[in-house]
């Protein structure tokens with residue numbers, strides 16, 4: 227552990243003093259908050275973290291299967307030191323450390339001193355685990371601390387009662403059976419949360435709360451509004467569970483409208499699954515226009531009762547949008563605008579965008595004019611539609627005409643994800659305007675906002691420690707660091723097998739190379755009796771190997787894309803001997819414990835696709851300042867990715883299995899050894915007989 231703070235038992239005696247001078251910020255949504263209570267005295271048993279986590283301690287008393295892990299106490303001490311000294315902190319805690327409790331225990335101890343804490347996650351699964359399991363546990367652990375948790379989701383997750391009424395004015399809704407089911411659900415739901423809707427409603431965006439149509443205090447449903455009820459609950463809370471997208475959007479709002487933030491003011495932040503932060507920030511701080519956004523708006527206008535718009539104008543919206551997106555008809559999955567359009571095409575696309583903006587402006591003007599003469603119900607609806615039109619116009623304008631040298635224009639094309647309800651087969655195109663260096667934005671918005679921000683994950687560092695993460699996110703220099711390895715015995719439990727006889731992979735693998743990979747996969751999964759994840763770095767490789775393996779293996783194959791990921795995983799588990807072939811989704815966050823998963827095969831070192839525009843722009847930016855793009859960016863990113871894939875295998879102390887990486891650069895290249903150094907310390911083999919020996923229980 228490189229964290230070098232004072233042991234908590236020594237600083238605990240001076241715990242109160244540092245908080246005393248902390249500023250109290252305004253609480254715009256906290257009207258219902260009672261007067262501040264005096265700090266709750268902690269029970270003697272919680273006087274030090276060691277006591278909380280010790281083998282016979284209070285946590286052990288609450289958890290029958292509790293295992294004392296020194297790594298967990300170390301991680302908790304790092305978090306507590308960061309909170310106490312008001313510094314930021316990077317904590318990597320390997321699989322099985324129990325990092326959630328390692329930050330929740332210090333968080334609750336800080337709450338007992340009047341602090342408010344945000345815990346942000348990337349996935350819904352982790353939010354559910356926090357709310358249903360870990361937070362109730364720490365509340366029982368510290369019964370005298372008044373922990374008031376609240377789950378906060380983005381506005382679009384909540385039903386808008388006003389827009390539900392407005393949707394009835396839609397000419398087609400009245401006869402839509404799904405809409406009637408939504409109405410019936412709306413009468414019963416206590417949360418209004420789309421996650422509680424027991425079926426998929428493709429037009430949810432039309433009835434979801436959104437800033438364009440929301441009337442706030444002027445809305446007749448304001449008191450009953452699900453979204454504002456959640457915000458009122460948040461006003462009285464001291465532990466906010468959010469996701470990264472909401473947390474980062476709120477940071478932006480804090481700068482633009484400091485009195486209108488969504489998350490009430492806080493002192494301390496824990497960002498779990500923090501390895502996603504750069505990607506989420508790239509989305510949140512950028513702009514995205516999907517090919518379906520304008521047609522959705524046009525459809526809504528065309529179906530609205532009481533609205534008098536020239537049909538030709540609405541048609542023009544659809545026509546110009548189709549013209550705009552047709553210009554990006556490339557066979558590349560991701561592209562820069564300039565590459566897809568060429569110089570002339572770029573000019574033509576700008577001209578189309580200008581005309582589209584003009585039509586949107588005319589429609590917006592018309593809607594506002596009609597709103598002024600309409601009665602109250604219709605007026606609200608028309609103003610809401612005008613706001614949607616205005617926002618679309620603003621986004622299109624920024625996308626095509628903004629000239630920030632720190633941003634790039636790029637696009638992506640692809641089929642909708644499996645399981646998505648679409649009315650017809652379609653290729654979706656999304657256009658983006660994204661910041662190249664989100665660290666610059668975080669430097670302004672994240673690091674100065676809270677007294678202490680803790681970034682944590684099982685995969686934050688690489689063989690160069692935290693230098694990659696620090697440079698990507700502009701982490702302040704004085705941030706603390708803590709790396710604690712997994713408590714599992716990787717040498718005994720896992721074998722890293724790299725077939726040394728395979729030639730290094732080509733940029734585009736040859737048919738012959740793919741044949742050799744298929745042979746190697748067949749050999750290793752036959753040994754483990756299936757029960758394997760086959761993780762690929764590209765869809766093309768996945769399909770090519772699926773084609774070769776489907777008639778050769780005596781095990782059921784489950785291919786990503788054939789069904790929604792959760793269903794695919796369930797089918798894999800139920801099979802008992804299946805092989806799951808996956809790309810991105812299955813490299814991380816998937817937890818298959820025990821014998822059900824005994825083998826992970828990785829097709830090659832997971833370097834980012836070099837022609838992805840975001841990767842290219844970031845690589846160019848490093849070159850432009852004279853940096854080494856491979857050592858600073860490409861390699862550490864791939865190391866973290868490989869660590870995530872590797873991490874699928876060993877989930878408990880009793881798991882055992884093989885990770886096979888079909889890329890001999892891992893042993894033949896100098897940088898390959900850096901990759902190995904960044905992985906958990908498993909046994910290693912490059913010869914098949916040693917693999918067989920490991921599998922039969924012998925030493926390698």
Ligand code: SF4
Pocket residue numbers: 385386387388389435436439440441442443445446447448451452453454
């Ligand atoms: S307050 Fe806003 S979000 Fe809530 S029901 Fe009214 S318009 Fe919809």
